[in-house]
Amino acid sequence: MKKIININVNGDNHEVAVRPGTTLLDLLRDELNLTGTKKGCELGDCGACTVILDGKAVNSCLVLALDADGKKVKTIEGLAGSKHLHPVQQAFVEKGAIQCGYCTPGMIMRVVSILDENPDPTKEEIKKALSGNLCRCTGYTKIIEAVEAAKAYINGMEQPEIEYQPQKSALDLSVVGKRLPKIDAPDKATGKALFTDDLAFPKMLYGKLLLSPLPHALIKSINTKRALALPGVKAIMTGDDVPDIKWGTSPPRYDENVLAKNKVRYVGDVVAAVAAVDEETCYKALQLIEVEYEELPAVFDPMEAMKEAAPRLFDDKYENNINTHIDHHFGDIDLGFAEADHIREERFVGNRTYQNPMEPHCSIAEWDNHGRVTLHTSTQVVHYVHHQLSRILNLPLGNIRVIMTYCGGGFGAKAATTTIEVMSCFLAKETGCPVKMRFNREEMYLFGRGRHKQYIDLKIGVKNDGTITAVKHKAILEGGAYSSFGIVSAYYAGSMLTTLYKFANYKYDGYRINTNLPPCGAFRGHGCPHPRFAFESLLSMIADDIGMDPIDIRLKNAMEPEYRTCNDLDIHSCEFTACLEDVKKKSHWDSKRGNLPKGRGIGIGCGGFVSGAGYPIYRSQFPHSNAIIKILEDGSKAMLYIGDADIGQGSDTVLAMAACEAMGITMDRISVVSADSDLTPIGFGAYSSRVTLMGGNACKMAGEEIKKQLLQAASEILNVDANILEAKDNKIYVKDKPEISIPWEDAGFAYFSNNGPLVGKGHYSPPKGLGGKYKGAAVGTSPAYSFSATVCEVEVDMETGKVKVLNFWDAHDCGTAINPMSAEGQAEGAVVMGMSEVLFENEVFDKNGKMLNADLHNYLIATSADMPEISSTLVDSYEPAGPFGAKEIGEGATLPILGALANAIANAIGVRIFELPITPEKVLKAIAEANKVNSDS
Amino acid sequence: MYVSDFTYLRPKNLEEALDLLQNKDDAVALAGGTDLLVELKTGVRLCSHLVSLADVEEFKFIKEDEKSIQIGAGITHSQIMQSSLVKEHIPALALAASKIGSHQVRNNGTLGGNICSAAACCDSAPVLISLNAQIEILDATNKKIIPLEDLFQGNKINTLKKGQLVSKVIIPKTGKGTGVHYEKFGLREAMAVSVVSVSVMLKIKNESIENASVVIGAVAPTPKVSVAAVGILIGTPTHLLVEKSDPILRVSEAAVGDSIPIDDIRGGAQYRRDVLFSLTQRCILKALESAQKNV
Ligand SMILES: Cc1cc2nc3c(=O)[nH]c(=O)nc-3n(C[C@H](O)[C@H](O)[C@H](O)COP(=O)(O)OP(=O)(O)OC[C@H]3O[C@@H](n4cnc5c(N)ncnc54)[C@H](O)[C@@H]3O)c2cc1C
Ligand code: FES
Numbered sequence A: 001m002k003k004i005i006n007i008n009v010n011g012d013n014h015e016v017a018v019r020p021g022t023t024l025l026d027l028l029r030d031e032l033n034l035t036g037t038k039k040g041c042e043l044g045d046c047g048a049c050t051v052i053l054d055g056k057a058v059n060s061c062l063v064l065a066l067d068a069d070g071k072k073v074k075t076i077e078g079l080a081g082s083k084h085l086h087p088v089q090q091a092f093v094e095k096g097a098i099q100c101g102y103c104t105p106g107m108i109m110r111v112v113s114i115l116d117e118n119p120d121p122t123k124e125e126i127k128k129a130l131s132g133n134l135c136r137c138t139g140y141t142k143i144i145e146a147v148e149a150a151k152a153y154i155n156g157m158e159q160p161e162i163e164y165q166p167q168k169s170a171l172d173l174s175v176v177g178k179r180l181p182k183i184d185a186p187d188k189a190t191g192k193a194l195f196t197d198d199l200a201f202p203k204m205l206y207g208k209l210l211l212s213p214l215p216h217a218l219i220k221s222i223n224t225k226r227a228l229a230l231p232g233v234k235a236i237m238t239g240d241d242v243p244d245i246k247w248g249t250s251p252p253r254y255d256e257n258v259l260a261k262n263k264v265r266y267v268g269d270v271v272a273a274v275a276a277v278d279e280e281t282c283y284k285a286l287q288l289i290e291v292e293y294e295e296l297p298a299v300f301d302p303m304e305a306m307k308e309a310a311p312r313l314f315d316d317k318y319e320n321n322i323n324t325h326i327d328h329h330f331g332d333i334d335l336g337f338a339e340a341d342h343i344r345e346e347r348f349v350g351n352r353t354y355q356n357p358m359e360p361h362c363s364i365a366e367w368d369n370h371g372r373v374t375l376h377t378s379t380q381v382v383h384y385v386h387h388q389l390s391r392i393l394n395l396p397l398g399n400i401r402v403i404m405t406y407c408g409g410g411f412g413a414k415a416a417t418t419t420i421e422v423m424s425c426f427l428a429k430e431t432g433c434p435v436k437m438r439f440n441r442e443e444m445y446l447f448g449r450g451r452h453k454q455y456i457d458l459k460i461g462v463k464n465d466g467t468i469t470a471v472k473h474k475a476i477l478e479g480g481a482y483s484s485f486g487i488v489s490a491y492y493a494g495s496m497l498t499t500l501y502k503f504a505n506y507k508y509d510g511y512r513i514n515t516n517l518p519p520c521g522a523f524r525g526h527g528c529p530h531p532r533f534a535f536e537s538l539l540s541m542i543a544d545d546i547g548m549d550p551i552d553i554r555l556k557n558a559m560e561p562e563y564r565t566c567n568d569l570d571i572h573s574c575e576f577t578a579c580l581e582d583v584k585k586k587s588h589w590d591s592k593r594g595n596l597p598k599g600r601g602i603g604i605g606c607g608g609f610v611s612g613a614g615y616p617i618y619r620s621q622f623p624h625s626n627a628i629i630k631i632l633e634d635g636s637k638a639m640l641y642i643g644d645a646d647i648g649q650g651s652d653t654v655l656a657m658a659a660c661e662a663m664g665i666t667m668d669r670i671s672v673v674s675a676d677s678d679l680t681p682i683g684f685g686a687y688s689s690r691v692t693l694m695g696g697n698a699c700k701m702a703g704e705e706i707k708k709q710l711l712q713a714a715s716e717i718l719n720v721d722a723n724i725l726e727a728k729d730n731k732i733y734v735k736d737k738p739e740i741s742i743p744w745e746d747a748g749f750a751y752f753s754n755n756g757p758l759v760g761k762g763h764y765s766p767p768k769g770l771g772g773k774y775k776g777a778a779v780g781t782s783p784a785y786s787f788s789a790t791v792c793e794v795e796v797d798m799e800t801g802k803v804k805v806l807n808f809w810d811a812h813d814c815g816t817a818i819n820p821m822s823a824e825g826q827a828e829g830a831v832v833m834g835m836s837e838v839l840f841e842n843e844v845f846d847k848n849g850k851m852l853n854a855d856l857h858n859y860l861i862a863t864s865a866d867m868p869e870i871s872s873t874l875v876d877s878y879e880p881a882g883p884f885g886a887k888e889i890g891e892g893a894t895l896p897i898l899g900a901l902a903n904a905i906a907n908a909i910g911v912r913i914f915e916l917p918i919t920p921e922k923v924l925k926a927i928a929e930a931n932k933v934n935s936d937s
Numbered sequence B: 001m002y003v004s005d006f007t008y009l010r011p012k013n014l015e016e017a018l019d020l021l022q023n024k025d026d027a028v029a030l031a032g033g034t035d036l037l038v039e040l041k042t043g044v045r046l047c048s049h050l051v052s053l054a055d056v057e058e059f060k061f062i063k064e065d066e067k068s069i070q071i072g073a074g075i076t077h078s079q080i081m082q083s084s085l086v087k088e089h090i091p092a093l094a095l096a097a098s099k100i101g102s103h104q105v106r107n108n109g110t111l112g113g114n115i116c117s118a119a120a121c122c123d124s125a126p127v128l129i130s131l132n133a134q135i136e137i138l139d140a141t142n143k144k145i146i147p148l149e150d151l152f153q154g155n156k157i158n159t160l161k162k163g164q165l166v167s168k169v170i171i172p173k174t175g176k177g178t179g180v181h182y183e184k185f186g187l188r189e190a191m192a193v194s195v196v197s198v199s200v201m202l203k204i205k206n207e208s209i210e211n212a213s214v215v216i217g218a219v220a221p222t223p224k225v226s227v228a229a230v231g232i233l234i235g236t237p238t239h240l241l242v243e244k245s246d247p248i249l250r251v252s253e254a255a256v257g258d259s260i261p262i263d264d265i266r267g268g269a270q271y272r273r274d275v276l277f278s279l280t281q282r283c284i285l286k287a288l289e290s291a292q293k294n295v
């Protein structure tokens, strides 16, 4: 029964009727429509829901609304005045502390309370005080900087200037290469930015999925009668009610059903879907659905799964549960190993990790009366969702509109279509009402698509001088129940090992195995981080074996520009050596190496990635990125329409910067509309670190087309030849006589008046025919490759095994950084995420395949208190294929972290740990075993 | 996620609260909610009546008398950290409180809720037990005082009966020469549940240990006094208590001997023993240091 409460929110008194179970968070969001306060975990673990209750910061998800009766609440909406941002908000915007922005409102409220309690906290105090607010994007670095800046604002102190040496390739540019705040940052800082779950439509229903409690079973019957009879339930759908069509991510491996048909393959597989007036009713209805299962034997270990007698997940395919097998051989490894003076082979094991974007997935579908469906969704890939819905709903693309709202991070978790995107459409059709579906944190883990756990046997041969002569690599990827991206992951695991070091002989054997666990997919660095961890570890071990400095062995083999790898990948720009030299110098490698006390260690690791995949996920001839720029009739604003998705990485800003540079206008003259299939031309979305290069090229091209037309218009006004004109900084002027000029907008106005709309179009397709001719040659191709190196220093508690990461010194060749502040943010975020994966993260299952840590309480990710000092450099580099010389940094920056940290730990404790995560328990065990060996010998 | 149906009751004072808890079926007290709401949302617990202690002002005090510090069950961990009485007399409790969850959790989570949840890994109990703290238990008709230790029955099981509330924790004041320290080991720097914890109380007289307590946490179903460790400590000359000295190692071994850890997602039993061994040594030295300062 509802009770009336009185609550004062941001100074306004509200009298509201609430149910006993309603939390303060739900009251704010659902009843008072104050959606700035976010919902990340619902269990007190993430801090996204932080508000100030009677002067104290609390997690509003753990406060009953009824308990807040008579109290005062301050939320993010109450912080800014009508004209000015609060100093903390201002600092977050300026310092680049906001990426996806989902953690931001809670984080800002917490910072406000920190500074209220202590106006002058030290950096260490800030790190500790913020540790209840998780951020998956920023690596906390810029957040801490923002707190320090806010402190200075509030106390009226001087702001320390940021020292930044611009890259050479950006020196002559006006917009590109500048450290600019993201255009969406103010909206994200004030809680104004709407994420999918912040939207509500009239008559909107909620939907929920019934998940399998068993790891492997036949469905004998489903009885929905009792559930349907529950008041408030509007529809229930099972496998019989949805089309019999297989879907998934890569076309050769479409193997998922919309809802289970006869069989479930893991704890979390989708059995049925319910729509009801609210989520609570959905949950109650789910409990009333009676499913009769016949349990089948299940298999969770990939080695077991490959055995002859193992239970099969699919009767009609994937013999021995081998979902994908790859057998690549380039050069001749027998010859290569024969040439080697030293050969070493080791087994490395990765961990099953989950992206954990702070925003849970959410989708809302609504049909109009003309047979069109509109889906608002939190996705990285509007186009692939569009394409997949068109297949499943059997509708032309034109009858489906997919709109990406603000997206609270993805990292691969939202890089393909989800069940709720599909089922919200079906339920909305069935009920005739808009239907919202969202995952809670547990459901996110169960939907899965995180990192494959890889078992890697790696063998490297080198000459005495360190030259690599051959590499043999066998990887077994534990893939979970369905394919998802897995086939691509398995190819990437092999193909990307060749881009950092030059070697001619390489063999890769890859197996992706199905098990009765949540499906694995693409997680930042897609398939590559574990093999890279193995490679970087083994290379450092080999360097030790042959008495060579680990950085020297890397320099010896380092990739160089304009090189074709043994597996036919074309490297163009490459400043890998500069990265290595930079980190060597700034970490004081030479003086530290070998001279640190026991328990302290230093290690090097390197990485690199594609700047966008050379080929799309399904075969199509569409350009990969497309842009339209439309100039307003008075020339005052450029509207950029771009299909690619800003999931927090900052692509709206970066793409706008590329467009502005090309047009000759400043950033205040542009507005961006992105990722809406009705409004924006197709873009493949945010995956494979593709947007800066591909989207950037499309925007640059569109901008150039605008400029060309404008210069023509200006030439008529100025009565000079168009080709002696230039556009820059909102002016059009004669190149040699800049004093002869007209304002940019005047030319725009004139153009429109004489010719009608001023529009520029741009598109980008990777060069045709990238890569070799062998099977799988497409995976790993890209117009450009990034490179990076990082040195890590750690301190290990030799008695408990706990690792404290002190420093990361990293350097990146990302070409020209279009927005260096965003590029650094990507690097810092990658450092902390990579570190978190190495030290903490692992999905754990019981013997029945039920995940034991599907939350943020037991699946730990790094907090601000765990954060090391990070010093990132963007080296001088120019990539001819990229816009203004740019290439990627988002995914590549993760790759060096794993190996560097593992190497630093090995250096600190004197033994190597081959299996991730490197927990204190493993460290202590390794130390004990090493001591035992030492004392035995 | 949602909280299943229940009736919400908000008594205006202690008397009403006790009455409701006694007379309503399946009634559960709600303090800060940081444990209870998690349990209700994840469905591991159901209740039909929730009795909010929000207005029970009688539980919200920290005071002292000649012999003890008394902390009301409704005091939050943040209030403990800020209390000048606590900082002066039981700094180790302020330290333990600072290691609980996050700032937000500490702002709502209460001392009463922490001990009544009776988790093996609970962070406030070890220090309190090492100080021989007692609790006052009330119901509609009775009042009794028992050692805090006796509240714990098993992991997440307390010994309270229907209708009972813990009203306060009574911590005896320690004399000169006493030092207490708390060590917590979690898997990350903050917001981590204890994998192992230890609280050590030492009282020095005439350069030797006159009285001691060693309480180990997260290594048994309940926080536990290591009787064996205490036995070795008492009578030991303080100059022998130095890093890796024989008595320190023996005390730590004894603490390990008294532990009955389990394997779980946070660590194996053997690992817990290993960490307990190291943590106990550190904790003794720190406790000794503060005892020596407290002359
Ligand atoms: C993210 C997170 C992190 C956490 N980290 C830690 C940690 O590091 N260390 C730690 O020890 N705990 C931790 N906790 C657990 C929790 O915050 C604490 O145990 C807290 O002190 C509980 O107090 P509360 O007031 O919120 O209790 P509630 O949730 O309100 O109540 C807990 C239980 O105690 C009962 N109860 C409450 N008060 C009384 C009373 N006066 N008499 C009788 N019964 C009572 C309730 O009925 C309920 O069963 C964490 C919790 C969360 C959500
Ligand atoms: S949503 Fe409240 S702490 Fe995560």
Ligand code: FES
Binding pocket: A097, A098, A099, A100, A101, A102, A103, A104, A134, A135, A136, A137, A138, A358, A408, A409, A648
């Ligand atoms: S910006 Fe913090 S979670 Fe994305």
